[in-house]
Amino acid sequence: MAQINPDFAKELKKYGAFDFNACYNCGTCTAVCSLSDENNSFPRKMVRLSVLGLEDELQSSVDPWLCYYCGECSTTCPQQTDPGELMMSLRRYLTAKYDWTGLAGKLYTSKIWEFGAIIFLAAVILVLFIFFHGPMTTELTSEGGVKLNTFAPWKQIEIGDWIMAGLLSFFLLSNIFNMYLKIVVSRKDISVPFKLYFTELWALAVHFATQKQFSKCDTQLSGKKIEFSTYWIIHLFLMTSYVIMLIMIMVFLPWFQTDNIYEWWHPQRLLGYYATIGLTVGVVYFFIERINKTSEKSKHSHVTDWTFLVLLFLTTITGILVHFFRIYGLPYATYYMYVFHLMVLFPMLMIEVPFSKWSHLAYRPFAIYFNNLVKAAQHSEAKNIAPSLA
Ligand code: SF4
Numbered sequence: 001m002a003q004i005n006p007d008f009a010k011e012l013k014k015y016g017a018f019d020f021n022a023c024y025n026c027g028t029c030t031a032v033c034s035l036s037d038e039n040n041s042f043p044r045k046m047v048r049l050s051v052l053g054l055e056d057e058l059q060s061s062v063d064p065w066l067c068y069y070c071g072e073c074s075t076t077c078p079q080q081t082d083p084g085e086l087m088m089s090l091r092r093y094l095t096a097k098y099d100w101t102g103l104a105g106k107l108y109t110s111k112i113w114e115f116g117a118i119i120f121l122a123a124v125i126l127v128l129f130i131f132f133h134g135p136m137t138t139e140l141t142s143e144g145g146v147k148l149n150t151f152a153p154w155k156q157i158e159i160g161d162w163i164m165a166g167l168l169s170f171f172l173l174s175n176i177f178n179m180y181l182k183i184v185v186s187r188k189d190i191s192v193p194f195k196l197y198f199t200e201l202w203a204l205a206v207h208f209a210t211q212k213q214f215s216k217c218d219t220q221l222s223g224k225k226i227e228f229s230t231y232w233i234i235h236l237f238l239m240t241s242y243v244i245m246l247i248m249i250m251v252f253l254p255w256f257q258t259d260n261i262y263e264w265w266h267p268q269r270l271l272g273y274y275a276t277i278g279l280t281v282g283v284v285y286f287f288i289e290r291i292n293k294t295s296e297k298s299k300h301s302h303v304t305d306w307t308f309l310v311l312l313f314l315t316t317i318t319g320i321l322v323h324f325f326r327i328y329g330l331p332y333a334t335y336y337m338y339v340f341h342l343m344v345l346f347p348m349l350m351i352e353v354p355f356s357k358w359s360h361l362a363y364r365p366f367a368i369y370f371n372n373l374v375k376a377a378q379h380s381e382a383k384n385i386a387p388s389l390a
């Protein structure tokens with residue numbers, strides 16, 4: 001028996017949705033959406049489920065994760081129902097519902113929680129440095145660089161990184177498991193053959209590495225229709241930079257935080273430069289887009305969109321400054337900036353990866369993977385039934 005939540009519109013508004021109750025089911029959004037087909041009335045089905053407040057159906061759906069917010073449906077909707085923004089809000093809502101700790105919901109719907117969590121995590125780093133930092137030596141390396149590893153020994157930082165990596169992985173993976181329960185296990189009409197979990201893995205890897213679903217949409221820029229590929233390339237550049245940075249600080253810190261900073265051609269430096277350029281270009285591009293509201297998807301910015309960009313920007317800029325202060329032999333500037341860098345980096349990773357904006361990079365490919373499992377299971381069951389009917 002389907003459960004209806006009559007207050008669903010009120011709840012979803014906290015995640016950013018507009019007045020979707022104005023929808024009169026005309027189907028224009030489905031006609032223009034490149035993701036809709038004969039089997040899926042995309043995004044109209046999600047609008048109808050939201051209007052009716054059918055939360056279980058919404059939570060077991062992958063549709064919000066397939067949408068890349070090109071905005072075509074919003075610009076053509078005769079009722080200004082803004083289905084594109086509804087899909088965006090549903091992604092935030094689903095992120096909150098997958099999260100068993102309840103933190104994602106609090107961070108998305110309360111500015112006090114969002115800013116309080118950032119300040120608290122930054123304060124943890126500050127306190128740890130006040131009590132446990134190494135000597136603030138002004139002695140420089142033979143090449144004239146700052147001895148950062150004396151002030152912040154990489155072994156201690158690495159232990160902190162591993163603890164953080166363990167927590168991030170635990171929260172993110174357990175939330176993904178919750179997503180799996182809602183999308184696959186809740187489907188009582190299918191049973192997924194075990195081997196499909198392996199044969200469909202390629203889709204997960206490909207979609208995570210390329211985020212290629214982006215290339216299916218067109219978008220509007222200053223009223224002019226353009227291919228989504230520009231957005232896709234910049235998003236991919238930003239995403240790969242972010243992932244490289246994450247891997248470098250969590251897995252290869254001794255290699256990354258070396259005092260040997262003058263060999264710019266060394267792979268750790270080149271990867272660091274790639275990540276720095278990618279983060280800078282991506283952050284500036286998305287800042288400009290959100291400030292100028294140049295595309296449909298940047299017209300409505302949730303507070304968490306801004307905090308993610310600001311944290312990413314501060315992480316990048318402080319990382320660049322640490323690098324230059326080290327090279328130019330400025331010990332105190334290096335030490336203070338390094339502490340500030342970690343005070344921004346730590347909340348950025350702890351909040352964004354498992355509970356907020358970044359998690360969509362993991363949820364999207366997993367949604368496609370789970371969707372493929374369901375479809376393949378339906379297909380194989382249909383094949384088994386067909387001969388018995390013949
Ligand atoms: S175009 Fe607007 S009014 Fe028509 S079905 Fe889509 S959301 Fe509803």
Ligand code: SF4
Nearest residue numbers: 033067069070071073
């Ligand atoms: S924003 Fe684009 S991809 Fe998403 S539902 Fe609307 S038309 Fe489809």
